[in-house]
Amino acid sequence: MHPIPPLADLGRRIMVTGPSNAGKSTLAEAIGVRLGLPPIHLDQFSHLPGTDWQPRDIAEFHALHDAAILQEEWVMDGNYSAIMPQRFARATGVIVIDDHFVRRYARYFRRTLFQPNRVGGLDGGRDSVKWAMIAWIWKTRDASKYRRMAASSGLPVVSCRSMGELDQLYRAWSLPRPGQPG
Template identity: 55%
Template structure:
């Protein structure tokens, strides 16, 4: 993409979508810091802290999700399509990220083996490389194209980054800083 619209054109409630390990959580934190609004990571709402990604009960996740989207402003990363219709009713802008399967897989392995805190990681969580996640990366390898088509059909202001180079250009255009 040659240029990006000013970030304020996306409004106060921005969804960041894309396949696993495309950079959604890092971008959400950078945008939240820039705009002074909370970055809400759906993975943290779905999974219990201090676990290796153990899921909360569906009803508890839905209640946390609904409370989060009722806030006046947010940057929210993650899909969880079963709850997306409610979220779309409040969303004012959408960013869709993507990258190659190889890059996303390498990010997954690196983040799972690293002891550092990472954007979107669970509080006190214990990441590990899981065969189920490798399979999920493969299964969703072409998901972003369908997501882009769906987002365009909504008529909501949107931005697309197809790879890490376009994402870097977005960070530069919006003067964003990656969280430490």
């Protein structure tokens, strides 16, 4: 990992992107606590609350996203490539995180089976292991697409390619860990 810039260098509208189950929501929440920014979890916009990840109407999802990026400050986690261009246009910095897909599978099973109230989960939702998600983790096992998009954005970018590098980021920015006081 390159030298870690000060967190302030990323501004007050920070995108957190990377493959599923890499830790995007947890990182966004920690940055939100540290900087006093509202964390926005795009999965919560894309899916209906109180369900087992039932998709929301796409037009409604896009409207929620577009309204959220107009806010003055935010830290937003998620991908949804079709609507990334307008998010990049409003963002002031980007963080791309990744980890080996085997560890991302482990996190998926752990959070789905044992963490009903996890960061970024659906309000009042249920969760179950889904073959579609297992296939998606395999399909998105390479985060190079997100690194390329971030690099071409012209924004300040921080990239973590492993949990070890992400741990370095948490320490360098004095970010709170889940379950620890902020």
